[in-house]
Amino acid sequence: MNNFGNKVKNKIYAFLFWQTSFGEYLNKRYDLSVFFKYSFTNKKTNSKQSKIASLTKDYHIVEKGLALPYTRNEFGKQKIIKLIKDAKLYFNEYGKDEIILDIKSCLSEYYEFNKMNNIDLNNEYFKSISSFISDESNKGIGGTKIITKKEIETATNFDFETFVKTRSSIRDFDISDLDITLIEKAIDLARYTPSVCNRQSWGAHLYTNNKKVLEVLEFQNGHGGFKESIKGVIVITTNVAMFTKLETNQIFIDGGLFAMSMMYALHFQNIGSCPLNTCMPYIDEIKLKKKVGINENERVIMMIAIGNLKEEFKVAISNRRDLNQILTYHN
Secondary structure (H helix, E strand, O other), rough: OHHHHHHHHHHHHHHHHOOOHHHHHHHHHHHHHHHHHOOEEEEOOOOOOHHHHHHHHHHHHEEEEEEEOOOOOOHHHHHHHHHHHHHHHHHHOOOOOOHHHHHHHHHHHHHHHEEEEEEEOOOOHHHHHHHOOOOHHHHOOOOOOOEEEEHHHHHOOHHHOOOOHHEOOOOOOOOOOOOHHHHHHHHHHHHOOOHHHHHOOOEEEEEEEEHHHHHOOOOOOOOOOOOOOHHHHHHEEEHHOOOOOOOHHHHHHHHHHHHHHHHHHHOOOOEEEEEEOOOOOOHHHHHHHHHHOOOOOOOEEEEEEEEOOOOOOOOOOOOOOOOHHHOOOOO
């Protein structure tokens, strides 16, 4: 296509997506099309990732029940029967991996809880649990753990207010290369972000090669004036295969929580960051994912520009709204 044709195409494209409601409709249609194609709402997809998410969702219900202040004996019977059935189907298809071990660990605690409360275990229900958990040569990490108030008090014995208030969006990075180990540590810390039913759908795509960084930034319009100083970009995504009915918005909630944890973790590692929104037409999201190696079943949540800190630099004051403009106290 000649230059004139490209200009006409870009004009139509800009008008459609930035000046009409129809462009917004097309974006929402894309949201739903990706969701219905890849989420485990779609029984035809039935991917391994969807099955892991479904199993995680179901065994986490048992974990939550065990963590209640007054746990009922034999709670969740029908859900546990289904969980064991689905876990066996998964095992037959994929073998024993981490999710199976975690379920066994969780149900072992459930079994012992009922045993300690003198529940009759000599019935078909508890025999099915006993049979399922019998091979525990490799322990998983499922169930509950004990945390003391003292541990929390010790862990929070630092100046969190100053930590939070010294995090700013930085647009003036040092020219030195990033220490990938520190970024990996930050991502490792961000893994502890809460997520719906502990499904942990997030992805962190890291780009530090200058060519790749520029390719990613082609699709983002908020980095003008400091592109040259950006030493790396993290693209935060969520995997649609980890979600089910009524969770189209949860994709962005979980991704947003993870992104904030990531920026705090980068701050903790003394790595500067600047959140970059991905307010883009769906066509650009498709192009971005194809160009930089992000799977079709991942939704792009946001980008984070990163770089090392200079000894001194300027940031926007970004004055905050007063508390009374945010807090509505209902007594």
